[in-house]
Amino acid sequence: MARTQGSHSEITGPRIRAVALELFATHGFAAVSMRQIAREVGVQAGALYNYTPDKQDLLFTLMKGHMDDLLDAYDNRARPDDIVARLKDFVAFHIAFHLERPQAVFISYMELRNLTPENFAVIEELRRGYEHRLETILSEGRASGVFDVPDTKIATLAVIAMLTGVTTWYRPKGRLSVAELQEVYWQMVRKSVSA
Known part of the structure; x- marks a missing residue:
């Protein structure tokens, strides 16, 4: 019997992903075994393979899920028409979204090296799509003379890196x-963009 008594498939799948996220963020992808994940979830190791073919697929699923959620959340909300307000809105959105998901953010940056080339290409494309949303704001602002940005691609990467770094030090009970x-x-x- 692969499933521990009392486990349910509609609960176990999400639980596996939640446990894997926590373990990968705490110990690193390479240091975590499928047996360790199974033990934390409360199922036999063989039962994990009913939900994921291997650890690589689990990592990819977590990273892709994070990017899909990010893009969906950004795209499915009202945004201001004014270009300066749109940039401000992007900043606020990025910080709020990422502060709620520090483990997913950590894995998304630190574990890219552990993806297969095929999986890396998928995640990289999704990341570029998100970066493109900010670069479009900066490009439109530069074209209209509102922003003074010599290179919108570099500015995009710099702004995202600065905003994402918040998850490493921010504490809700801080000042x-x-x-x-x-x-x-x-x-x-x-x-930084001379707006």
């Missing part, structure tokens, strides 16, 4: 609320 943090980062981004 700044999320809204205050978003405002501080907006001021830094605004000055």
Whole structure:
């Protein structure tokens, strides 16, 4: 019997992904075994293969799920028409979204090297799609004379790196609320593009 008594498929699949996310973020992909994941979930090791073919697929599923959620959340919300307001909105969105998912963010950056070339290509394409959304804002702002950005691609990567770095140090019980943090980062981004 592969399934531990009391486990249910509609619960076990999401539980496997949640446990894998936590273990990969804590110990690193290479250090985590399928047996360790199974033990934490409460199923026999062989049962994991009813949900994922291997550990690589599990990592890819977590990373792709994170990117799909990010793109869906950004695309399925109202955004301002004004270009400066759109940039401010992007900053606020990026910070809020990523602060709620620090483990997924950590894995998305630190475990790219462990993806197969095929899986890496898929994740890289999704990341470029997200970067393109910001670069479009910067390009339109530069074209209209609102932003002074010599290279929109470099500016895009710099802004995203700065915003994403928040997840490594921000603590909810620290001196700044999320809204205050978003405002501080907006001021830094605004000055960096001369808006």
